[in-house]
Amino acid sequence: MTELAPMEFHPQPQPGAAKPWAFPAPERGTLDNGLTVLHCHRPGQQVVAVEVLLDAPLDTEPAGLDGVATIMARAFSEGTDQHSAEEFAAELERAGATLDAHADHPGVRISLEVPVSRLGKGLGLLADALRAPAFAESEVERLVRNRLDEIPHELASPARRAAKELSRELFPATSRMSRPRQGTEETVEKIDAAAVRAFYDRHVRPATATAVVVGDLTGVDLEALLGETLGAWTGTPGEPRPVPAVTADDTGRVVIVDRPGAVQTQLLIGRTGPDRHDRVWPAQVLGTYCLGGTLTSRLDRVLREEKGYTYGVRAFGQVLRSGPEGEGASMLAISGSVDTPNTGPALDDLWKVLRTLAAEGLTDAERDVAVQNLVGVAPLKYETAAAVASTLADQVEQHLPDDFQATLYRQLAATGTVEATAAVVNAFPVDRLVTVLVGDAAQIKAPVEALGIGEVTVVAAE
Amino acid sequence: MPMGHTTTAEAGSGGLTATEHRLANGLRVVLSEDHLTPVAAVCLWYDVGSRHEVKGRTGLAHLFEHLMFQGSGQVKGNGHFELVQGAGGSLNGTTSFERTNYFETMPAHQLELALWLEADRMGSLLAALDEESMDNQRDVVKNERRQRYDNVPYGTAFEKLTALSYPEGHPYHHTPIGSMADLDAATLEDARAFFRTYYAPNNAVLSVVGDIDPEQTLAWVEKYFGSIPSHDGKPAPRDGSLPEVVGEQKREVLVEEVPARALMAAYRLPEDGTRACDAADLALTVLGGGESSRLYNRLVRRDRTAVAAGFGLLRLAGAPSMGWLDVKTSGDVEVPVIEAAIDEELARFAEQGPTPEEMERAQAQLEREWLDRLGTVAGRADELCRFAVLFGDPQLALTAVKRVLEVTPEEVKEVAEARLRPDNRAVLVYEPKSPESVEDAQLPEDPEQEATVEAGHKNEETAK
Numbered sequence: 001m002t003e004l005a006p007m008e009f010h011p012q013p014q015p016g017a018a019k020p021w022a023f024p025a026p027e028r029g030t031l032d033n034g035l036t037v038l039h040c041h042r043p044g045q046q047v048v049a050v051e052v053l054l055d056a057p058l059d060t061e062p063a064g065l066d067g068v069a070t071i072m073a074r075a076f077s078e079g080t081d082q083h084s085a086e087e088f089a090a091e092l093e094r095a096g097a098t099l100d101a102h103a104d105h106p107g108v109r110i111s112l113e114v115p116v117s118r119l120g121k122g123l124g125l126l127a128d129a130l131r132a133p134a135f136a137e138s139e140v141e142r143l144v145r146n147r148l149d150e151i152p153h154e155l156a157s158p159a160r161r162a163a164k165e166l167s168r169e170l171f172p173a174t175s176r177m178s179r180p181r182q183g184t185e186e187t188v189e190k191i192d193a194a195a196v197r198a199f200y201d202r203h204v205r206p207a208t209a210t211a212v213v214v215g216d217l218t219g220v221d222l223e224a225l226l227g228e229t230l231g232a233w234t235g236t237p238g239e240p241r242p243v244p245a246v247t248a249d250d251t252g253r254v255v256i257v258d259r260p261g262a263v264q265t266q267l268l269i270g271r272t273g274p275d276r277h278d279r280v281w282p283a284q285v286l287g288t289y290c291l292g293g294t295l296t297s298r299l300d301r302v303l304r305e306e307k308g309y310t311y312g313v314r315a316f317g318q319v320l321r322s323g324p325e326g327e328g329a330s331m332l333a334i335s336g337s338v339d340t341p342n343t344g345p346a347l348d349d350l351w352k353v354l355r356t357l358a359a360e361g362l363t364d365a366e367r368d369v370a371v372q373n374l375v376g377v378a379p380l381k382y383e384t385a386a387a388v389a390s391t392l393a394d395q396v397e398q399h400l401p402d403d404f405q406a407t408l409y410r411q412l413a414a415t416g417t418v419e420a421t422a423a424v425v426n427a428f429p430v431d432r433l434v435t436v437l438v439g440d441a442a443q444i445k446a447p448v449e450a451l452g453i454g455e456v457t458v459v460a461a462e
Numbered sequence: 463m464p465m466g467h468t469t470t471a472e473a474g475s476g477g478l479t480a481t482e483h484r485l486a487n488g489l490r491v492v493l494s495e496d497h498l499t500p501v502a503a504v505c506l507w508y509d510v511g512s513r514h515e516v517k518g519r520t521g522l523a524h525l526f527e528h529l530m531f532q533g534s535g536q537v538k539g540n541g542h543f544e545l546v547q548g549a550g551g552s553l554n555g556t557t558s559f560e561r562t563n564y565f566e567t568m569p570a571h572q573l574e575l576a577l578w579l580e581a582d583r584m585g586s587l588l589a590a591l592d593e594e595s596m597d598n599q600r601d602v603v604k605n606e607r608r609q610r611y612d613n614v615p616y617g618t619a620f621e622k623l624t625a626l627s628y629p630e631g632h633p634y635h636h637t638p639i640g641s642m643a644d645l646d647a648a649t650l651e652d653a654r655a656f657f658r659t660y661y662a663p664n665n666a667v668l669s670v671v672g673d674i675d676p677e678q679t680l681a682w683v684e685k686y687f688g689s690i691p692s693h694d695g696k697p698a699p700r701d702g703s704l705p706e707v708v709g710e711q712k713r714e715v716l717v718e719e720v721p722a723r724a725l726m727a728a729y730r731l732p733e734d735g736t737r738a739c740d741a742a743d744l745a746l747t748v749l750g751g752g753e754s755s756r757l758y759n760r761l762v763r764r765d766r767t768a769v770a771a772g773f774g775l776l777r778l779a780g781a782p783s784m785g786w787l788d789v790k791t792s793g794d795v796e797v798p799v800i801e802a803a804i805d806e807e808l809a810r811f812a813e814q815g816p817t818p819e820e821m822e823r824a825q826a827q828l829e830r831e832w833l834d835r836l837g838t839v840a841g842r843a844d845e846l847c848r849f850a851v852l853f854g855d856p857q858l859a860l861t862a863v864k865r866v867l868e869v870t871p872e873e874v875k876e877v878a879e880a881r882l883r884p885d886n887r888a889v890l891v892y893e894p895k896s897p898e899s900v901e902d903a904q905l906p907e908d909p910e911q912e913a914t915v916e917a918g919h920k921n922e923e924t925a926k
Contacts, residue, residue, distance in 0.1 A: 006585075006689070006690070006691045007535070007585035007586055007689050007690050007691075008688075008689035009535065009536055009582075009586075010578065010685060010686060012536070012545075012575070012578060013574040013575055013578050013682075015549065015571050015572050015574075015575065016570075016571035016572075016574070017571055018500075018569065018571050019500035019569075019570055019571060019673070020500075021499070021500050021569075043498050044496070044498040044499075044837075045837065046833050046837060047830065047833050047834060047837060077753075085763065086754065086759055086763065089752070089753040089754035090754040090819065090823060092754075093752050093753075093754045093823040093826060093827055094819070094822055094823045094826055095826065096826035096827060096829055096830035096833075097830070098830075115829070115830055115833055142762075142763065142766060145766065145792065145793075146762070146769060146792070149722070149769040149790075149792045149793065150769060152721035152722060153615070153721045153722065153769070153790070155721065156615045156719075156720070156721040157614070157615070158613060158614075262613060263608045263612050263613050264605070264608045264609060264612075264613045266613075294543070294547060295540070295543055296540050296543045296544050296547065301540075304602055305540060305598065305602075306598070307598075307601075308597070308598045308599070308600070308601025308602050308604075308605070309601070309605065310602070310605050310609075311602060311605045311606040311609045311610075337605070337608070337609045337613065338605070339604070339605055339608060368548075369544065369547065369548040372547075372548050372549065372550055373547040373548060373550060375550065376549060376550015376551070376569055376572075377550050377551070377552055378550075379499055379500055379501050379569060380501050380550075380551070380552055380567045380568075380569070383499055383501060383837075383838050383839070384837060384838060
């Protein structure tokens with residue numbers, strides 16, 4: 001073959017000796033005001049990441065005020081006792097900093113990223129926001145209106161619309177998890193400055209909060225900086241909060257959210273599983289990766305690389321909320337988009353992949369490659385300060401020990417093919433999956449019904 | 463192999479250095495050492511993008527990029543993905559107007575594997591390329607197009623604005639994703655010809671950044687890439703130059719199923735690599751680069767007529783850059799209200815220029831973006847390739863921050879006055895098909911619930 005002639009081929013090279021790397025161990029301390037602090041020095045990371053966790057879970061929102069935690073989180077960056085909303089935004093940008101906050105089932109999380117040269121300035125603004133937020137009426141009113149304006153945009157996104165429907169299907173109506181994290185139009189429009197202030201007074205205090213600081217801290221007197229900033233935040237002592245049990249109905253069924261004319265069908269197929277305290281977690285991570293972690297996993301091998309039905313389908317497990325004793329839950333799901341005419345065939349193949357996996361199990365080669373990837377990518381994945389800070393904060397938020405991630409890597413390496421198979425087959429049983437399809441019902445309903453993967457109902461897009 | 467020169471760190475480079483080398487076959491190599499973390503990034507830029515495509519074959523560069531992951535002389539099927547991921551690495555490829563890039567980030571001890579893989583496909587892709595992978599990846603790319611553009615509200619805005627901004631027949635008139643009809647029309651022979659024309663060592667730059675031994679790395683590069691023959695015959699890209707200003711306002715109104723009215727606009731701006739482009743970047747940052755910007759303060763905070771308002775800069779080297787304005791209206795506010803406010807703010811800015819505080823903030827923001835970009839080995843490798851391919855000098859990557867900080871307020875004012883004018887833009891207006899009733903709207907979800915398939919930048923397509 002002429003194309004091959006000119007190049008000199010060499011055998012595939014063998015790797016050199018691996019260099020040691022371990023997930024960084026943070027140092028823990030407590031400020032005088034009770035704030036827990038984890039910090040971690042990462043040489044070369046000039047942008048420092050700071051994560052603050054507030055013990056204000058979504059299920060503490062007052063009845064009928066879903067979204068108040070979100071509005072509070074956003075209002076933190078809309079002015080303090082020192083600066084108006086516009087000034088606060090300007091001061092942050094002057095420091096080259098970003099401040100993001102969002103509310104989720106476990107609590108409210110605030111993320112600051114700032115060049116280390118302006119760390120003091122960034123921490124000062126963060127501390128002002130937490131210590132003395134203005135919550136001005138006009139600003140809260142604006143955030144509420146803005147949030148109401150966002151809702152139709154979210155409903156128009158097939159992926160978000162699917163996630164909304166799956167939560168509504170899985171969890172009982174009484175559970176906060178059945179409802180949108182950021183509230184509905186009905187609840188958001190009732191939120192005002194007084195409601196935000198009341199939520200803040202009730203749930204935000206340093207004694208139940210944690211700050212994680214990661215970056216190149218060479219020459220930084222962190223203790224002094226924290227003392228002057230977050231150390232000036234005061235509040236009453238807090239009490240540990242019980243974590244409610246999570247129940248979900250994973251009876252196999254299909255819900256089509258009708259979008260006439262859609263050229264693709266968004267798939268979201270899920271159920272709930274245990275949180276990361278469960279012993280099955282490492283094996284489930286491994287098995288889920290083999291099922292749908294990447295382009296060469298079982299699902300994409302067929303749906304994308306053989307059939308071309310999709311740009312990519314992924315399987316994942318994501319913790320929703322966790323308690324100290326493992327009383328939490330995670331979402332186990334398969335997600336992706338397939339073209340409308342191939343929706344039936346794609347789901348048929350997807351179920352075949354799951355059935356084959358249950359019948360035949362994973363191979364040792366698959367398990368080995370998955371372990372090599374999951375463990376091997378750690379140094380890449382945690383190159384930035386933000387990535388390390390985020391994982392450390394997740395661990396705190398989920399009541400896991402500070403060495404959880406480091407231990408997880410060792411456990412993954414020690415997990416065998418049989419355990420990984422059992423975990424993933426239990427995680428995705430073919431008759432206990434709730435399938436949400438956002439697509440053109442007139443085109444896809446009949447072919448999906450013919451698959452026999454559960455009763456099919458159709459709901460309007462909105 | 464002629465050895466390149468070693469530079470000393472320059473101010474504003476964060477102490478980073480890079481060395482340059484060239485193999486006898488013309489492959490340019492850039493190396494940058496950094497031993498903080500045991501990882502190494504490999505990045506390969508081919509000097510070919512959608513601007514090189516011809517009429518009737520839009521999307522070919524990107525479709526071809528997908529084919530580069532379908533095996534080569536010594537690599538079977540999905541071997542590129544399997545071997546890199548099995549070695550604990552990550553990888554992807556993206557296509558933009560001006561280039562196609564491929565990159566692997568590896569644990570340092572697996573660097574040689576990534577070099578071997580890149581060399582294998584550069585030298586022997588056609589040994590593995592067949593109808594089956596062509597047909598399969600054509601379907602995958604069409605589904606990529608549906609997922610990221612056609613099935614998303616406002617999804618085709620970028621494509622439409624680009625077509626309005628760069629005239630018919632201009633190499634940047636179409637975007638990298640291409641049209642469905644052209645994707646269908648592409649043949650195996652088109653792909654083969656594309657490879658033969660553009661995939662040559664003398665049309666590429668390879669950078670390796672991270673925990674590396676430069677001498678050993680160069681020896682590996684020579685071993686694996688050195689025997690790949692260079693070839694010429696690449697046609698010069700069509701001329702992308704255009705007059706400095708459009709001279710009229712282009713406009714398109716779309717009535718579509720979208721959740722809210724929107725006003726988008728593309729302004730014609732100076733080419734990347736010029737001081738005026740950096741000045742334009744600062745102007746757009748002051749006007750629409752964050753929550754203290756003039757447009758955000760005016761439309762979102764004060765007038766409360768918009769949900770979101772922002773400016774972005776698409777830097778282009780072979781044609782005028784594009785300043786992209788995106789405003790989604792609040793409630794039932796009409797587009798002319800928004801447009802009048804924007805024109806007023808832009809005119810005021812052109813007249814006054816930035817305040818000292820605005821300059822400081824904009825420069826701090828752009829400096830921070832550069833710190834983020836250069837803070838990972840993969841980001842650094844990509845920037846070194848970018849400056850080498852587009853401007854002939856990778857060292858420029860390490861001084862980019864310094865250049866942004868040197869721009870004066872007068873230069874920012876000057877570019878705003880000359881370019882941010884109504885007669886220098888293309889405007890796209892979205893009107894919802896039926897007046898949106900949010901009466902029974904409920905239950906949105908958070909972005910983290912979205913599909914986890916990697917998405918690239920708006921102007922890039924990705925293989926993964």
